[in-house]
Amino acid sequence: MSKIQDKDLSGTVMIVTGAGRGIGRDISQRAAMSGARVALLEVDRATLSETVEQITALGGDVRGYQVDLGVEKEVISTFAQVAKDFGRIDVLVNNAMTHESEDLLHTTLSMWESSLRVTLTGSFLCIREVLPVMIAQGAGNIINIGTVNAKVMLGSDAYSIAKAGLHAMTRTVAVRYGPAGIRCNTVVPGTIATDAWQSRVDRNPEVFENLKPW
Numbered sequence: 001m002s003k004i005q006d007k008d009l010s011g012t013v014m015i016v017t018g019a020g021r022g023i024g025r026d027i028s029q030r031a032a033m034s035g036a037r038v039a040l041l042e043v044d045r046a047t048l049s050e051t052v053e054q055i056t057a058l059g060g061d062v063r064g065y066q067v068d069l070g071v072e073k074e075v076i077s078t079f080a081q082v083a084k085d086f087g088r089i090d091v092l093v094n095n096a097m098t099h100e101s102e103d104l105l106h107t108t109l110s111m112w113e114s115s116l117r118v119t120l121t122g123s124f125l126c127i128r129e130v131l132p133v134m135i136a137q138g139a140g141n142i143i144n145i146g147t148v149n150a151k152v153m154l155g156s157d158a159y160s161i162a163k164a165g166l167h168a169m170t171r172t173v174a175v176r177y178g179p180a181g182i183r184c185n186t187v188v189p190g191t192i193a194t195d196a197w198q199s200r201v202d203r204n205p206e207v208f209e210n211l212k213p214w
Contacts, residue, residue, distance in 0.1 A: 010035035013086040015079075017069060017126060018096030020047035023145060025054075027093055032060025039082045039089075040064045041096070069096050069122030079129035088137060092130045094123040094166070095145040099159035112158045119162035120169075127173060131182070139181040144170050146186040 014031050018024040020042035032038050032055050040055075042048035045066050052064040063085060067078040083089055097119040101107040127142060134140025147163045166186070173184040 006030070006034045008035055012036040012090045013039070013088050014091040014093065015039045015041060015082060015089060015126070015130070016093045016095060017041045017122070019064075020044055020051050024093075024095040025051050027095065028062065029055050029058070029060065031091075032062050033058065036091075037061045037086055038063075039086065041067050041069070041078065043068050043096075069125065070117035072125055075122070075125040075129055079126070079133075083133055089130055089133045089140070090137075091141045091143065092126060093143045093145065094126055096122055097145075097159065097163070099156040101158050102156055104157045107158050115156070115158035115162045116165075119159065120165045123166055124169065127169070127184075131177065134182050135177070135180045137181075140183070142170075142173060142182065142184040144184070144186045146170070146188045148188055 009031055012031075012035070014028075014036045016024050016028045016031070016038060019028045019038075019040035024040075024042075028038050028040050028051065038055075038060065040048060040052060040062055042051070042064065043066065048064045048066055052062055055062045065078050065082065067074045069075055079089075097115075099115055099119075101111040101115070123144060130140065130142070134142075144166050146167050147160070167188075170184050170186040173182065177184070
């Protein structure tokens with residue numbers, strides 16, 4: 001079996017949300033090691049600093065930005081700052097998400113709003129803010145990190161519903177802004193044992209066993 005070769009991303013400016021850990025951290029590191037200049041967006045300051053230091057130590061060109069993606073004014077100012085710092089934005093990876101509940105019956109309004117605020121609304125705000133930059137450039141690539149849970153509800157219903165909305169937003173952006181040179185796609189991973197899953201395991205040690213019938 002042939003080994004998949006990393007694409008040369010030299011000169012590419014990429015934004016990755018939820019970049020402090022898990023999938024976001026790995027995407028950021030892989031991109032930086034392939035030559036991209038990466039803006040890491042993360043709400044947790046300590047996690048962000050640790051990831052920036054880790055990738056920088058490996059020789060990556062990265063810069064961290066602490067931001068709550070559910071707060072419109074923070075997203076607006078952060079994207080303006082990234083554009084100023086890097087001069088352009090070629091790729092946006094919408095990876096940030098949150099989930100605090102399992103089934104809808106036991107989901108509070110606060111849990112529901114939290115899932116949608118970060119996973120769906122946050123992604124919308126990021127796309128809205130990056131589109132003018134990409135349209136002016138005549139090209140851009142938006143990658144939304146979806147989930148198989150958006151197809152079949154596995155575990156956290158609010159999270160799955162928010163991700164399904166993200167899948168729909170991908171299609172909307174691709175169709176509407178494709179003529180302007182903007183590509184928009186969804187990557188649909190299965191369950192990956194990241195740090196984010198540990199909080200669910202802590203709440204329910206049988207969570208992986210419960211998912212097997214699906």
